Amino acid sequence: MSDEPRLPCAILGASGYIGQHFARLLSDHPWFEPPLLGGSARSVGRRLGDLWQLAEPPPVEVENERLRATSPSRLARQGVRVVFSALPSGTAGPVEAEYVRRGISVFSNAADHRMDPSVPLLVPEVNADHLDLVGRRRGGRGLLVTNPNCSTTGLVLALAPIVPLLRPRAVHASTYQSLSGAGYPGVPSLAIADNVVPFIREEEEKMERESARILGTRRGARVVPLPTAFLAHCARVATREGHLEAVTVEATRRPTLASVEGAWTAFDPLATLDLPTAPRPPVLLRPESDRPQPLRDRWAGSPARARGMAAVVGRVRWTPPYLRFFVLSHNAVRGGAGGSVLNAELARARGFLPTRGG
Amino acid sequence: MSDEPRLPCAILGASGYIGQHFARLLSDHPWFEPPLLGGSARSVGRRLGDLWQLAEPPPVEVENERLRATSPSRLARQGVRVVFSALPSGTAGPVEAEYVRRGISVFSNAADHRMDPSVPLLVPEVNADHLDLVGRRRGGRGLLVTNPNCSTTGLVLALAPIVPLLRPRAVHASTYQSLSGAGYPGVPSLAIADNVVPFIREEEEKMERESARILGTRRGARVVPLPTAFLAHCARVATREGHLEAVTVEATRRPTLASVEGAWTAFDPLATLDLPTAPRPPVLLRPESDRPQPLRDRWAGSPARARGMAAVVGRVRWTPPYLRFFVLSHNAVRGGAGGSVLNAELARARGFLPTRGG
């Protein structure tokens, strides 16, 4: 891969919180050129640095770039065949479809197409084979690949290694979700200071149906969901980044605790692919009594490019038939922009993307 | 009751966070005199107002009182026959036992005696009949009554009305517990700012065993625990007061949602007793999509003396066999000092306490 030229790309919705994480991850990516920054009518013409919301400083490669209109025809003229979509769910659907029709591949963080039968809802370590849902002959159309909801990603990364051992009857998850999951401006400070809000619109529904699909089995052109009951409680707490989840698995099998923990630590399904943003290993098992914590574990993941891409598991308790643990992952990186970047890397490594722009 | 003289009382451990809530609740209580303030070697002689940690100002009745030694013999000389214990778990056990031996009744917030077979672990709306565990003839000994752990109280209040309808196979609870649950100084700010800590020592064990006992059935001198699996995840979040809990009940029966909600709203088992600190009703069912919240619901409870004593239930979802909801209660009031004050009121109303001091 290293000899091939970097691909031109663009970000749709670059002014938002996820858009800015895309800009951060793509500004010096070995396989993609620094992205064009797509904006809305309200943000076109503004400098990215002036819109910046993240605590980390804006990358020098794109800090002074201005947001621009990125219609499919403009992008086509500029040889851009790959876009990363940080468009808000609801408006993303038809816009993304239009790019795909015009031959541009879309890696999307939006919810709109996640449950389309022919669209892969992808977490590369978990269900890389779902990429094949798109088929090889697409008649000039671009690829459309989605990453799951930010609270789903950590959960399925933690479950993937152990589902075969436990064959769960039910999975219970209660979330402690960070402020950035709501984007910017998002949650008013007066709504959350000294408070917890036990409601995030549509979040529980997304976690439940997306988890069953991602952990499901591809049968030709469709996915058979995992036959497990998923039961979520989603709540917002006053942390900046990192979604923590309390998980209880009701198992139908009784493996030893050692074999469960071994399944997590041995898990490394992308080992041979050498994707730049893939965390190695993808799941970190912490032995301390009080981890994972958002403050300390949100940026877990190595190598350096994979910071914030690992899921961290801890406080494992096995009282059969119930396995309990906490899992944490960075909602805006692993559960957002980074998830789609990794999807694009997988797609390119597997030959689903052009080897050069234009 | 109103014609009887108020009883003298004392607080053990008046300098701590729960001790100060005791002082707040007892400073103008209709059945008890303003309390003597018991202190440790370190705090004896100091003015309560100078040690005050609560956001609410100290009550004028006790603000200028100084902490003092409150050995059983001193209290006996002063005619004090009732003490409220805010001693730390671990040291409380033998100290409380000594008071009881000396004929002084103890209402305790400490964990040490909660699982003693002959000691009532009491939430008056839930298991008032467990008070009879103490027996009527106690040979000059005082009463010993405990209130449960702060995270247990809200849970059992929410469960009591619906357990008969649902006959739960399992109860899953994940907590969002406030800083004050750890007392003062408690959690260092650097440990919790922008963070969640998914561990509170012994908390999950307490919730599980105490809930089964409180919801259990008294058979003569013992309690048969409720035959339900309790599965807790306990975590600390950066709120000041009020413990929120996400609860999933796996039911073996399938009542209608209306009958479940009706069970909550009709629940008022103390209606005839007129206890001053009893909230009426004890469980509030909120219809909003985003309640209960610690900031807004922690002080729920009427009449005025019962502020902070109600449990607030919301976000009820019934997808049989799973009933899901959130419950909130004030950990330091309902789940702490207020719980023991209500226990003492029940004991007095039922004739377990002397009608006058001395």
Added chain:
Amino acid sequence: MSDEPRLPCAILGASGYIGQHFARLLSDHPWFEPPLLGGSARSVGRRLGDLWQLAEPPPVEVENERLRATSPSRLARQGVRVVFSALPSGTAGPVEAEYVRRGISVFSNAADHRMDPSVPLLVPEVNADHLDLVGRRRGGRGLLVTNPNCSTTGLVLALAPIVPLLRPRAVHASTYQSLSGAGYPGVPSLAIADNVVPFIREEEEKMERESARILGTRRGARVVPLPTAFLAHCARVATREGHLEAVTVEATRRPTLASVEGAWTAFDPLATLDLPTAPRPPVLLRPESDRPQPLRDRWAGSPARARGMAAVVGRVRWTPPYLRFFVLSHNAVRGGAGGSVLNAELARARGFLPTRGG
């Protein structure tokens, strides 16, 4: 005053944070009837309880009232001659002027008319005589009285007693302002969690010019500002309510510290008027080394109706010519709705308002 009927009144902008504090303060006021709730096109028809943002529960008297259109002619038909304005600065100006023209008296929290030469900018304990700026003959017009900016009020309350002793050359103030000062939704949580924002638009300018005017001297129909340099730094911190200010006065006189402290504790200029919402005393001097604090001192003020109306001064240090101290006041009560309610009480006590509605 107690024999007179209560006056009908209305709130303009009842859905906002200050509007809700107005509703809280006026729902059971001895001199005013529970208010009509004025709303905008967006909020008319909605129930106040459904829009409620404060941590305190909505008052039962108005919780179920719906917001309504409150044009001057409607109010006139209903006999309402007094309105409290929580309209946003910028739009408040012409709207309030129209009410005044139609014979309705306006007590406003908005900035628009504060610097009009004929409009009193009033803090009753400080410059009650500025009320006379309005003149007695107003030809059918209503009164227009403003309260100052939330960060100004605490400062002038602290300065009023000591300005005659110190004759300041300069007053330096740095603020630690709470989230509620920006209203709702106001500051995004991602902008302020783990952060301080050292900028509040126009705030420093308001503090400086309003302080000089309020502490100035009325000469007939105009006010001569206090000839002192005011130098402010305004910053937002992540507290919910209560503005703290660090103040350094550069004095031209050298009184003793005892006389300065005596001036504060003796200050009680409204003693004879018996205004229901007036805190007695208006300035509390705390001796502790670490007070005032927003969490503990924001609700200072007695009697009960005056909670949140007192300014709390502490950490007084006198190193001539510099006097240093901190002052705290509740921005939404004393520095907002409560300020205007007190203004209306003063106006009524001094005969500037009709003695009955209609």
Added chain:
Amino acid sequence: MSDEPRLPCAILGASGYIGQHFARLLSDHPWFEPPLLGGSARSVGRRLGDLWQLAEPPPVEVENERLRATSPSRLARQGVRVVFSALPSGTAGPVEAEYVRRGISVFSNAADHRMDPSVPLLVPEVNADHLDLVGRRRGGRGLLVTNPNCSTTGLVLALAPIVPLLRPRAVHASTYQSLSGAGYPGVPSLAIADNVVPFIREEEEKMERESARILGTRRGARVVPLPTAFLAHCARVATREGHLEAVTVEATRRPTLASVEGAWTAFDPLATLDLPTAPRPPVLLRPESDRPQPLRDRWAGSPARARGMAAVVGRVRWTPPYLRFFVLSHNAVRGGAGGSVLNAELARARGFLPTRGG
């Protein structure tokens, strides 16, 4: 310098918050070997990784090292001639003196020796020549160099470039200091959540006397303090790291604003020395209306090794004779461990340290 061997060194008080920042900065330093970790009786034998409090992960070079006793004789035997002291003020004084007597140079963050006439209180960009206070002939004694209090450092970095232009009569500073300034466990969460604490013991006194000394003029073996009145208010806010300060300078000269800003941007006194941890430039002037902010500016400073070492100035307002601005610096890096590391680099570059261990 690059050809010389790295010097062995040790940290005194490695378990604390500043000690851990020392470990972070020294673990891969080009001029110093990874440090020995000195602990107290309570921490000796424990693994650094198990004691870690910072949000950043512990450096791999020292994560598995155990704390050890580091008496002067032990260090001498191991060839360690340089120690970095994170000992608490109060106990640091005699301990540090003993190391110096034994020929070991001490770079200290503690307050005890800061005002000793013969001990440099050093901020290299501001008063590098004060290093000469130590004299060249020290008779086998080690060097003793201190860095100032965390709230002093940012202030003097901001003032140094402009003092010659403004010749201040007085400097007023109000601080917004972060939680980490109090170390770990430091401030209890219940004391600061939803609060500001307007008191930090001895902090105002330190800022005032240290600033005058650092900005003073060396005359032979002594320093003549800057003849300016320093007037501080110090307060704690609920941020994790980074001290913000509101500064007003009362000037006796009237330069243009452009020349003041030019003085800041041109300031780079260490340009020729190539110290590894020196930020270039040391003062960053931000043009935005709402900067500096702790969240966004605490890690300012380049090159990479100098992250958190720059002071960030913004919101500059010049209304003669008053110049107002905000300044932010990272209290634990620039104002703590990083300050002492930079002092040691200066000392080595100027030949005050041995060129090799032992």
